Amino acid sequence: MTWKLVGENVTRVEDDRLLRGLGRYTDDLCPEALHVAMVRSPHAHARIVDIDIERVLDVDGVLAVYTYEDLPGPLAEPLPLLIPHPALTHGRTQYALAKDEVNYVGEAVAMVVAIDRYIAEDAAFRISVSYDPLPPVVGIDHARKAEHLVHDDVPGNVAARMEQSTGDAESAIAGAPHKLTLDLEIERSAATPLEGRATLAEWDTGSGRMRVWTSTQTSTGVRAAIAAKLQLDLANVDVITPDVGGGFGVKIMHPWPEDLLVPFVARALGKPVKFIEDRREHFISSAHERGQVQHVEVGFDDDGRILGLSVRFWHDNGAYTPYGIIVPIITSTQLLGPYKPGAYSVVFESLYTNTVVVTPYRGAGRPQGVYAMERTMDAIASYLGRDRTEVRAVNFIQPDELPYDHGLLFQDGRPLIYDSGDYPACLQKLKKLVGWDEFETFREQARSQGRRVGIGLACYVEGTGVGPYEGGHVQVETSGKVKVATGLTSQGQGHQTVFAQIVADELGVRFEDVEVTTGDTRRFPYAVGTFASRAAVMSGSAIAFAARAVRTKALRIAADALEASSDDLEIVDGIVRVKGTPDATIALGTVAVLSNPLRYAFDKASESATQFVVGDPDKPPVAEGDEPGLEGKGYYSPVRSTFASGMHAVIVETDPDTAEIKILRYCVVHDCGHVVNPLIVEGQIHGGVAQGVAGALYERMSYDEHGQLLNASFMDFLMPYVTEVPSKIEIDHLQTPSPLNPLGIKGAGEAGVIPSTAVFAAAIEDAEGIGITSMPISPSELFELRRRNTEASSPGRRAT
Amino acid sequence: MSDPTTADTDGETMHHVRLSVNGATYDIEVPARRLLSDAVRQDIGLTGTHVGCEHGVCGACTVLVDGVPMRSCLMFAVSAEGQEVTTVEGLGDADGSLGAVQQAFKDCHGLQCGFCTPGFLTTITACLRDNPDPTREEASEMVAGNLCRCTGYQNIVSAVLRAAELQGAGCATKPEHAAQEAQA
Ligand code: FES
Ligand code: FES
Numbered sequence: 001m002t003w004k005l006v007g008e009n010v011t012r013v014e015d016d017r018l019l020r021g022l023g024r025y026t027d028d029l030c031p032e033a034l035h036v037a038m039v040r041s042p043h044a045h046a047r048i049v050d051i052d053i054e055r056v057l058d059v060d061g062v063l064a065v066y067t068y069e070d071l072p073g074p075l076a077e078p079l080p081l082l083i084p085h086p087a088l089t090h091g092r093t094q095y096a097l098a099k100d101e102v103n104y105v106g107e108a109v110a111m112v113v114a115i116d117r118y119i120a121e122d123a124a125f126r127i128s129v130s131y132d133p134l135p136p137v138v139g140i141d142h143a144r145k146a147e148h149l150v151h152d153d154v155p156g157n158v159a160a161r162m163e164q165s166t167g168d169a170e171s172a173i174a175g176a177p178h179k180l181t182l183d184l185e186i187e188r189s190a191a192t193p194l195e196g197r198a199t200l201a202e203w204d205t206g207s208g209r210m211r212v213w214t215s216t217q218t219s220t221g222v223r224a225a226i227a228a229k230l231q232l233d234l235a236n237v238d239v240i241t242p243d244v245g246g247g248f249g250v251k252i253m254h255p256w257p258e259d260l261l262v263p264f265v266a267r268a269l270g271k272p273v274k275f276i277e278d279r280r281e282h283f284i285s286s287a288h289e290r291g292q293v294q295h296v297e298v299g300f301d302d303d304g305r306i307l308g309l310s311v312r313f314w315h316d317n318g319a320y321t322p323y324g325i326i327v328p329i330i331t332s333t334q335l336l337g338p339y340k341p342g343a344y345s346v347v348f349e350s351l352y353t354n355t356v357v358v359t360p361y362r363g364a365g366r367p368q369g370v371y372a373m374e375r376t377m378d379a380i381a382s383y384l385g386r387d388r389t390e391v392r393a394v395n396f397i398q399p400d401e402l403p404y405d406h407g408l409l410f411q412d413g414r415p416l417i418y419d420s421g422d423y424p425a426c427l428q429k430l431k432k433l434v435g436w437d438e439f440e441t442f443r444e445q446a447r448s449q450g451r452r453v454g455i456g457l458a459c460y461v462e463g464t465g466v467g468p469y470e471g472g473h474v475q476v477e478t479s480g481k482v483k484v485a486t487g488l489t490s491q492g493q494g495h496q497t498v499f500a501q502i503v504a505d506e507l508g509v510r511f512e513d514v515e516v517t518t519g520d521t522r523r524f525p526y527a528v529g530t531f532a533s534r535a536a537v538m539s540g541s542a543i544a545f546a547a548r549a550v551r552t553k554a555l556r557i558a559a560d561a562l563e564a565s566s567d568d569l570e571i572v573d574g575i576v577r578v579k580g581t582p583d584a585t586i587a588l589g590t591v592a593v594l595s596n597p598l599r600y601a602f603d604k605a606s607e608s609a610t611q612f613v614v615g616d617p618d619k620p621p622v623a624e625g626d627e628p629g630l631e632g633k634g635y636y637s638p639v640r641s642t643f644a645s646g647m648h649a650v651i652v653e654t655d656p657d658t659a660e661i662k663i664l665r666y667c668v669v670h671d672c673g674h675v676v677n678p679l680i681v682e683g684q685i686h687g688g689v690a691q692g693v694a695g696a697l698y699e700r701m702s703y704d705e706h707g708q709l710l711n712a713s714f715m716d717f718l719m720p721y722v723t724e725v726p727s728k729i730e731i732d733h734l735q736t737p738s739p740l741n742p743l744g745i746k747g748a749g750e751a752g753v754i755p756s757t758a759v760f761a762a763a764i765e766d767a768e769g770i771g772i773t774s775m776p777i778s779p780s781e782l783f784e785l786r787r788r789n790t791e792a793s794s795p796g797r798r799a800t
Numbered sequence: 801m802s803d804p805t806t807a808d809t810d811g812e813t814m815h816h817v818r819l820s821v822n823g824a825t826y827d828i829e830v831p832a833r834r835l836l837s838d839a840v841r842q843d844i845g846l847t848g849t850h851v852g853c854e855h856g857v858c859g860a861c862t863v864l865v866d867g868v869p870m871r872s873c874l875m876f877a878v879s880a881e882g883q884e885v886t887t888v889e890g891l892g893d894a895d896g897s898l899g900a901v902q903q904a905f906k907d908c909h910g911l912q913c914g915f916c917t918p919g920f921l922t923t924i925t926a927c928l929r930d931n932p933d934p935t936r937e938e939a940s941e942m943v944a945g946n947l948c949r950c951t952g953y954q955n956i957v958s959a960v961l962r963a964a965e966l967q968g969a970g971c972a973t974k975p976e977h978a979a980q981e982a983q984a
Contacts, residue, residue, distance in 0.1 A: 011906055018914030019902040021848015021888035025915065028847035118833065194852040194860060194915040194949050245850070245915025246949050279853040492913025492950050679909045686952030687912060714857035714947065722953040723944050727936075729954060752952075 005501040005511055006743070009679040012497040013516075023243040026198035026215045026274070033200055033272040034063060036262060037120035039110040039127050040285060041102035044136035044354035044707020045150070048100055048129060051110055055126040061119040063269060065127070066111045066261070068099040074229045075264060079255065082221075083324030087162035090154040091321045092352070096229075096257040102131070103150060103319035104355050105707055106284030108257045113265055113273060136354040136707040140293045140314045143351035150319060150352035159317055160325045160350040164332060166407035167343025172308025176299025180379050185774040186368050186757060188291040188316070188701040189694070191361040192719060193491070195245020196277035197256055197286060201263035205270055210237045210263050215244045217252040217489055218529030219519045225255035226263050241519030247491035248691070249360040250287050252531040253323055283712035288701055289327060289361035291316035292368045296376050298341075304380045304391035306341040311372060316358060317350045323359035325350050329411045330360075330463075335369030336406060336416075337461050338423035338645060339377075339395040344408075354707045360531060362691060363753045366462060371775065374458040374758035378765065388762070389427060389436060392459060396423040411532075412466040414640040420736045421461065421645045426669050429732050430457065434649040434667040442651075452656055453664065454767025457649040458755035464644050464672075464747025465537030465740075469637035471526050472543030474503060474550045476630040478596075478605055480574045480589030482507065482514045484546075486539040487527020489519030493749060494680045495535055499543050501676055502743070506547035507554075508571030509588065526635075533644065533747025536676060538636055541741040545634025554591045554630055561586050561594060592630040597621035642738040644746035646670040648689075648755045652763040659783040661697060661764060666726040671734040673746040681748045682731055688752015690725045695753065696760035696776050698724060819880045821846065822890030830877045836870075837861045839877035840887060848888040848918050852947065859946035862919035863887050869926045888918035891925055900966040901925050901959070910959035912950035919946050924960055933964055 017023055053065045068076070078093045098109045110127050114120035135148040142148070143157040150157055173179060198215040210232055216222050216239075223239035226232065244251065258275040266273040277286070294313040300306050315328040332346040377395070381388040397404045399422045406416040431437065439455045446453045472486045484503050490496065500514035517523050518539075519530075528538070551571065558576040559566035562584050570579050576591060578584040593609045601607040608614065615621050622628055651664040668685055675681050698718035702710040711717045718724075737744025761772040764782065770789045774781075812831040819826055821844055828843040840849050840863065849872060852860035856874040863872045864886035891899045898906065901924050911917040920943055927942040928934070934942065939960035940953075948956060 012909065014914070015906040015911060016898065018911060018917060019888075019898055019905055019921070020892060021846065021918055023848070023914050025847075025850070027851075028841075031842055031845065118831070192949060194858060194913070194947065195850070243915075244913060245852075246913040248949070279855065492911075492915075494912070683909050683912060683951060683955060686954050687950045688952075690952035691949070713855055714853045715855065719947055719949070721944050721947060722940050722957060725952055725954075727940065727954070727957070729952065 004505055006505050006676050007674065008677065010497055010501055010511065010677055011679070012494045013500060014494060014496050025195055025243045025245055026200050026213050027276045029213055029242065030200055030202070030272050030274065033274040034113050034115060034269065035117040035120045036258070036265065036273060036275045037112050037117060037124040038108045038281070039124045039129065040281070041098065041105055041107040041109055043102060043131050043133050044105050044138065045134040046102050046131035047134060048098060048102065048109065049132050050130045052128045053110070056112065056123045059119065059123045059126065061115040062112060062123045064113040064265065066097065067109070068095060068097045071096060073231055075260060079257065079322060080225060081324065082322055083326055085160070085324050088160040088321060088325050090159045091324070092151050092154065092159070093320050093322045096260050105709060106281070106356060108285065111261055113269065117276065138353055138355060138703050138705055138707045140291065140316050140351060143316065143353050144314060150354055154352060157352040158349050159321050159352055161347070162325065162329070162332070163347040164408050165345035169308040169310045169343040169345035172343040173297055173299030173310060176307045177301050178383065179297065179299045180383060182296040182375055182379055183773060184294040184296065184372060184375055186290055186292050186371055187776060188288045189361065189699040190288040190701065191248035191250035192282070193246025193248055193250065196279065196282040197251065197258065198274070198276045199259050199262045200272065200274040201266035202272040203263070203267040203270060208236055210267065212237070212239045212263055213242050214239060214259060215251060216241055216254055217247045217491060217531055218254055219489055219521050220487055220525065220527040221254050221529055222259050223521050226260060229255070229260045230264055230267065239521045241489040244489065244491040247530070248362040249289070249364060249531060251491065252529055253287050253359040279714060280712050283717065284356060284709055287359040287361070288318065288356050289358050290368060290695065291358065292331065294372045296372055298376050298380065300380050302384070303394045304384050304386055305394050306339065308343045309341040311335060311346045313348045313372070315348055315350045316353050318353060318355045318357040320357050321350070322357060326411050327358060327360055327365040330365030331369040333408050333410050333416050334366045334461065334463065335373050337370060337373050338397055338421070338459050339373065340397045340404070341395070355703055362688065362750050364532065364750070366460060366750070366754045367695065367757050370458055370460045370755050371758040371761065374755070375761060375773070378762050388457065389431060393424060393427060398424070410463055410641060412641060417640060418461060418643040419738050419740050421643060421671060422734060422736050423459070423645065426645060426647050426671060426734050429734060430647040430649055430667060430669040433669060433730055433732050434651070434665065436649070450656065451653060452767050453651060453653045454763045454765070455649065455651050456759045456762025456766055457647060458758035458762060459647045460754045461643050461645045462533065462747070462751055462754060463641035464533035465638065466532045466534055466641045467637055468528060469635055470528060470538035470542045471524060471633060471635040472539055472546040473524055473633050474507070474543065474546040474631060476550060476554065476588050476592045478589050478592045480513060480587055482509050484514060484516040484543060485520070485523035486518055486543055487521065487524040488530045488535055488539050491530065493535060493684065494677065498536055498676050498680060499540060502540055502544050503547045506544050507551050509574040513574060533749040533751070537642060537741055537745055537747050540676065540743055540745060541636035542634045544742050545636060546632045549632030549634055550630060553595065553632060554588060557591050557594050558586050595630040596628040636741065638740050642673070642740045642746045644672045644748065644751060646751050648759045650759045650763045652760070652767055654764065654767045654782065659779040659786065661779060661782065663693070663726045665730065667730045668752070669732045669734060670751055671736055672748040672751065673738045674735055674744040675733060676743070676745060684748050685731055685752040686729055688750060689729050689756065690720060692753040692756020693725050694720050696757045697778070698776065700776055815878050817878055817881050819883055819885055821885045822887060828877070832876065832878055834877045835873055836875040836877045836880050837872035840872060840885065846887050846889050850915050850918055852916065857947065858916065859923065860916050860919040862922045862946070864922050864926055867926060869923045886922065888921050891921055901928070901963040904959040904963035904966055908955045908959040908962050910951065910955045916946060916948040920948070920956060924963060928964055928967065932967060934960060936961060
């Protein structure tokens with residue numbers, strides 16, 4: 001088919017509402033709701049001795065206080081372990097309210113319900129909990145040493161140990177002409193959406209229905225969790241995701257304790273209740289990510305071709321493993337990027353620490369994997385004295401080798417097979433965009449002015465659009481308006497626009513006539529969620545299938561009405577017409593009328609579908625196997641993920657005195673297959689790169705040795721303002737369509753953030769001539785590195 | 801300043817505050833500690849103003865108080881007595897269409913989740929009053945106190961320039977940069 005809107009810079013339908021202040025985020029709903037405030041652990045590791053709620057009961061405006069003792073049935077069991085895995089031999093999850101022991105600062109211990117948040121917080125302050133502190137385990141080093149345990153029954157603090165390999169990496173390295181080892185570190189950061197978590201619940205005692213609005217990336221997941229934990233029938237629970245103020249992964253984690261406790265209280269008190277997380281709570285009770293220590297051994301030939309690659313890494317999973325070991329699995333598989341090492345082996349340990357849980361944050365383990373691989377590529381190039389792009393090029397999977405099977409298992413439990421891509425072309429584009437070959441001239445110029453500059457590049461491949469499935473529903477109303485629903489949620493990605501573009505093209509209707517609803521289980525109850533850059537691929541494809549089903553049905557009915565063959569019909573701007581016969585037309589709205597045999601007429605249009613007007617009296621009004629209404633459903637369930645790819649380059653300038661790191665240029669070449677809306681995809685890249693810059697240069701979770709998070713506010717956690725991000729991100733697109741879905745698209749949501757840590761490490765190393773092995777890096781850390789480097793008097797790069 | 805007039809059931813002293821929001825007068829009864837952000841959102845019911853941190857850093861809660869951008873999470877409602885407050889809901893044109901700054905955000909894809917957006921819109925509205933024809937650098941400075949986690953800011957800066965252009969200043973005085981840079 002020819003696309004009219006798909007591929008265009010369509011401005012967003014979401015915007016009008018949001019720009020007028022008419023968005024509806026969870027806290028904007030139900031102003032009369034009661035508020036909960038949580039009492040959270042001030043200790044990283046302690047036994048709870050006693051909880052005294054005596055002083056709360058006389059606070060006016062307080063309705064109830066809950067501790068673990070008050071939780072009934074399944075709500076008193078540990079929270080779900082969402083993604084079990086055979087390697088996760090020691091999975092542990094927390095209780096909705098701590099039972100006996102707390103394992104991180106911020107863990108929920110008690111809950112107050114009051115008429116507003118001010119009073120709820122007053123009351124929470126009056127609850128006194130006595131603790132018996134235990135030695136905390138903070139940081140990967142301590143976790144590995146295991147002098148103390150986070151969980152008594154988890155030896156060595158090891159939640160999981162997993163190994164994968166293809167070929168015999170050890171022998172390949174041993175037999176290789178050259179070998180290198182690298183030890184690398186990457187610290188924690190966090191998704192940090194501007195809107196924290198938020199949940200509102202309303203219980204209808206009469207009908208026994210629970211209705212919940214929550215700021216989540218999976219309304220169906222939260223719904224199933226509430227039904228299970230509150231022992232409600234799934235059909236009696238509605239979960240609606242209203243406007244969401246950003247997610248970036250942290251809201252795919254579910255159920256958070258409050259997701260269950262709020263509906264529980266709403267039912268117990270028979271009143272609407274809400275929990276609105278504040279900023280400090282977000283830092284200390286919502287998930288973090290990224291912290292890893294990595295050890296790489298690589299063997300390669302004179303051209304830099306990798307013959308064997310062996311990676312060991314240690315992943316800090318925080319106090320519990322509610323999301324399984326998805327993050328380190330992704331690191332261990334996506335580390336390979338666009339390359340094909342002769343042999344590869346990877347082993348990781350996922351370790352408990354007394355800190356906030358670790359679950360996917362945009363990129364989800366990929367930034368760490370890319371960092372390991374790209375640092376390795378740079379080290380090989382440096383060792384051989386070769387250009388860094390050449391070393392990458394000799395290791396690329398070539399276009400004619402795709403689809404390429406790595407012989408490993410990916411995060412979706414499916415084989416790691418890349419579907420399409422063109423890595424050499426991507427590199428050419430990037431080199432051209434950033435002026436790779438001219439950089440030495442620029443460096444010389446800069447040097448002559450006393451300036452220090454460096455360039456880095458990093459490549460990635462990203463498995464996007466993971467299963468199991470998504471669905472879509474498309475319905476044409478008798479007015480000709482088209483209503484579309486899909487179950488996954490939106491957090492600012494412009495789904496309403498993108499999906500409307502797809503439906504407008506597939507069905508042949510006007511874009512303005514299409515209205516899309518996401519994340520409302522009343523409208524579409526089967527869904528997985530919005531994560532892993534999957535929404536456009538999964539729901540986009542499902543909705544395309546649904547629209548095609550509707551189109552087929554519309555043409556069938558119209559063919560009857562127009563006495564033509566459906567092959568001769570086309571639909572343009574919501575009008576079905578006989579090709580080449582401009583007078584023979586019928587509006588799609590009228591087709592919708594005809595699709596639904598009526599007894600009663602309500603207007604002129606519906607008269608034509610009533611029983612004395614249409615229908616063959618000898619046949620049932622709705623033919624066998626047919627359904628009334630001009631609507632259709634579609635599902636998309638791919639065999640495996642589709643693999644997007646890209647390469648970034650950055651030019652930095654480091655101040656010779658202050659070690660300040662300035663970004664001179666940031667270039668992106670990106671391949672997400674067919675682009676549905678370039679405006680939106682570029683917006684995703686901008687946002688991703690900003691988060692990448694943040695993770696590389698600014699953001700970290702500063703835990704002290706006691707497990708106190710020292711920078712749990714926007715004052716101290718350095719989320720970039722406009723002044724810290726590149727003023728212009730230069731973008732070039734490559735489009736190798738995916739063969740796996742009807743639109744040929746691949747995910748784009750996370751790409752921007754994935755190579756940033758690697759690319760900055762490379763550029764700073766290039767500027768400074770000092771090995772960069774620990775990220776993020778601040779000016780004071782760079783300053784210190786310089787000092788140590790001068791002292792060590794050993795020249796230049798990392799010893800090899 | 802208002803006098804304590806009533807006490808509600810939980811014993812907190814309530815204060816009567818009269819303030820104007822987007823041109824309408826409101827009389828509200830609030831405790832002394834009630835933040836202006838909460839008063840605007842809950843007592844007055846204008847939920848377009850968002851709270852992203854409640855400690856004065858993100859700027860999402862920015863409203864105009866007598867035309868000046870203020871972080872409503874750092875102000876008590878009682879101190880808005882007698883003042884003119886403008887929130888995002890008050891930035892549209894009289895005829896119901898989007899105001900220039902709002903339109904510019906739409907044109908330039910300056911918002912994704914939209915949570916930070918009200919604070920940007922109010923801030924930019926005030927800044928463009930002071931400097932109707934900013935350079936790209938000045939445009940960037942105008943938004944340098946607001947956090948956005950979604951957009952990476954590039955399109956927000958473009959939106960500032962586009963807004964200036966829509967308001968006519970760009971064409972009237974320095975046509976060269978506004979028109980080009982809005983596309984940058
Ligand atoms: S909410 Fe007021 S500045 Fe963040
Ligand atoms: S648009 Fe989401 S925080 Fe700015």
